Amino acid sequence: MVAAGAERVDCNQGAPIVVGKITAQYGVKGWVKVFSYTRPVEQIFQYECWLCAAQPTASEWQSLRLAETAQQAKKLFAKLAGIDDRDSAHWLVGKWLAIQPAQLARLSAGEYYWSDLIGLSVVTQQGVELGIVEHLMETGANDVLAVRDARRERLLPWSPQVIVAVDIAARCMRVNWHADD
Numbered sequence: 001m002v003a004a005g006a007e008r009v010d011c012n013q014g015a016p017i018v019v020g021k022i023t024a025q026y027g028v029k030g031w032v033k034v035f036s037y038t039r040p041v042e043q044i045f046q047y048e049c050w051l052c053a054a055q056p057t058a059s060e061w062q063s064l065r066l067a068e069t070a071q072q073a074k075k076l077f078a079k080l081a082g083i084d085d086r087d088s089a090h091w092l093v094g095k096w097l098a099i100q101p102a103q104l105a106r107l108s109a110g111e112y113y114w115s116d117l118i119g120l121s122v123v124t125q126q127g128v129e130l131g132i133v134e135h136l137m138e139t140g141a142n143d144v145l146a147v148r149d150a151r152r153e154r155l156l157p158w159s160p161q162v163i164v165a166v167d168i169a170a171r172c173m174r175v176n177w178h179a180d181d
Helices: 041-046 086-090
Strands: 007-010 017-026 031-036 049-053 060-072 075-080 096-099 121-124 129-137 144-148 153-157 163-167 172-175
Touching: 017 086, 031 041, 041 060, 041 075, 129 153
Parallel strands: 121 172
Antiparallel strands: 007 060, 017 031, 017 096, 031 075, 049 060, 049 096, 060 075, 121 129, 129 144, 144 153, 163 172
16 A cells, blocks of 8 residues: 555665664644664664665565654654545555665764664684674763674674774675684
């Protein structure tokens, strides 16, 4: 089902970057509750156009436009153009929200989006391959890279003492880490 005012978008121009999920309907006028993966969480509202799909790996997404937003404490709510009642909003519940890579702000040298790091090959300074960056997570002290090879998962802190070099074009990251750790 396509929402009124939505258009289908072919995302072969670059994989959409998942930024959140619609978790519930809110009220009777078509508002939805949004869970955001952005930091800060309200950053998701800076993107006026969202892509929406049932799976985060979908090849075809629907384009939705933000009409209004609201925040109550840590809860986020959105009103989307063309979604004007509870029944129209029902089909959105559980859908993933993404943006086109071109919508991201440019970063300074040495700064990276998590989506840029996922899938990078991780190699020690001695040339030992540790695996691929599978995902990242926030901790109190610093972010952590989950690096997986065929045998195990390693958790490496994102810190200047560990991360020696990142080459996005070559899809590789060099780290100061012992292969046995």
